[in-house]
Amino acid sequence: MARWQPDAPGRLAAAALDLFEENGYENTTVIEIAERAGLTKSTFFRHFPDKREVLFDKGTVTGLLVDGIASAPPTAGPLDAVADALDALGRTFFAEDRREFSGRRQAVLNANTELREREALKRIDLTASMIEALNRRGVPGLTARVAATLGTLAWEIAFDQWIGSDNSEGFGPLARRALDAVRAAGAEC
Amino acid sequence: MARWQPDAPGRLAAAALDLFEENGYENTTVIEIAERAGLTKSTFFRHFPDKREVLFDKGTVTGLLVDGIASAPPTAGPLDAVADALDALGRTFFAEDRREFSGRRQAVLNANTELREREALKRIDLTASMIEALNRRGVPGLTARVAATLGTLAWEIAFDQWIGSDNSEGFGPLARRALDAVRAAGAEC
DNA sequence: AGGGTCGATGAGACCAAGTCCCATCACTGG
DNA sequence: CCAGTGATGGGACTTGGTCTCATCGACCCT
The missing domain is CATH 1.10.357.10 (Tetracycline Repressor, domain 2)
Known part of the structure; x- marks a missing residue:
């Protein structure tokens, strides 16, 4: 998995907004958000204190x-x-x-x-x-x-x-x- | 465990308030609340949609x-x-x-x-x-x-x-x- | 060029919230 | 005495969130 791409928080936020629009907030997993941004769950919670805050x-x-x-x-x-x-x-x-x-x-x-x-x-x-x-x-x-x-x-x-x-x-x-x-x-x- | 005591929601709410005062909200488990009320986790979530709502x-x-x-x-x-x-x-x-x-x-x-x-x-x-x-x-x-x-x-x-x-x-x-x-x-x- | 440092990431164990399904018990009416 | 009904118990399961440790990449310094 490629590391070191810029602006991890921005990519996570964009991925989250997309997925929330597609499938709804509840049907979207933090892992799915992270994967779409090319990252992992760990990194998500390093940038945002919880799932809501990404927006x-x-x-x-x-x-x-x-x-x-x-x-x-x-x-x-x-x-x-x-x-x-x-x-x-x-x-x-x-x-x-x-x-x-x-x-x-x-x-x-x-x-x-x-x-x-x-x-x-x-x-x-x-x-x-x-x-x-x-x-x-x-x-x-x-x-x-x-x-x-x-x-x-x-x-x-x-x-x-x-x-x-x-x-x-x-x-x-x-x-x-x-x-x-x-x-x-x-x-x- | 004695069943059928009256007013389960009220007992749960009282137990929750007590425990939140004693140990704080975050350090209190739903299971602990239920136990103090003489009930179980299942019953808690049958009466309240989530932990916060008990208050x-x-x-x-x-x-x-x-x-x-x-x-x-x-x-x-x-x-x-x-x-x-x-x-x-x-x-x-x-x-x-x-x-x-x-x-x-x-x-x-x-x-x-x-x-x-x-x-x-x-x-x-x-x-x-x-x-x-x-x-x-x-x-x-x-x-x-x-x-x-x-x-x-x-x-x-x-x-x-x-x-x-x-x-x-x-x-x-x-x-x-x-x-x-x-x-x-x-x-x- | 090469080694060391440091910040960002990955991996995985772990706990608690919340959902779900099914068994079980107590009370009620016949 | 028995069947039905509603509240409860029990446990499996998913997910959010925490924590720790290993790893990687960039940068610096010589």
Whole structure:
């Protein structure tokens, strides 16, 4: 078996996504994933702590969001800072070339409860990171919690639109509009 | 081994909570749980789909919340309906005699990522149920989403206070206050 | 060129979660 | 007293995940 080919984690992730699409998550074995990537079970678990994690990137999104919140203008309110961060995310991570992949990945996630569960945990941890970032801007506890929660909701809405529409206008603008809509809906509660 | 003792699921859940407190979730085996309850592994998995689920009740909370939202006065706004539902929950489920148990259980959940993950999924499913219930009241999509999300946040805040304080004033009032605070924080975003 | 070091991989034993099938027991009604 | 039914026990089996050790490949240094 040929060793030393580059980017083992990337090959494993690609193989996993393919197999999950073909046969479903539950009907796919870690050994099968590893074999398709030209590797072994041992190596799979050396790169990913468990089978689910192969579909999740390691904190780069969180980092981008936290940085985006931190670097928003000091005059910006909590939700404005979140909007800036989502916009930054749209420029760097949720770029057009990643849209098809994101859609495929999300379809796989939606099809399996175990994966949805992992996604739910990631979402909570992400929200917690946003709260911390807002706290560091001086936003008081509860306000930060509300802003981060609404920001996560806007993210979710914008993401669904982004992977759904064809002639898309990019994640950033969609997120801004979603956040405005959420803000408006919150006002009339 | 004595068979036919009553309430196998309850005995399993109690044994599990005890063992998780003593040795931690990861260091506890399903077989150990079953043995302490006077049962076997087979019976455990007959009552619970997996090891995590032994700490989660089967949808009664969701039912209570959905009913509470449905039976709120027609004039009540979305967040008011949610407040009524949380109040109903405080009267029927989060009663004083369940407080100590809830605290123990929550401590175990917080100590383990796998359990936090399951909790995160439950929270999302609960929020989805609340959204549906609000939709059935005529609350439009996005507004319902925001209201349910803020309601879940208020729940979380109130629950932490409820299991934390000693001379507690009950879950219902705490939830109402939390919801008001969340509403106020949302206004200044 | 050759030997040594080091990080990444392979191989396989091992444990626990979860599934499945079948035997067995206890309670119920006739 | 006996047949039926539902809950339990028992054990084989698959898979996820951990661990340890051997091995390989690249790079470095002389």
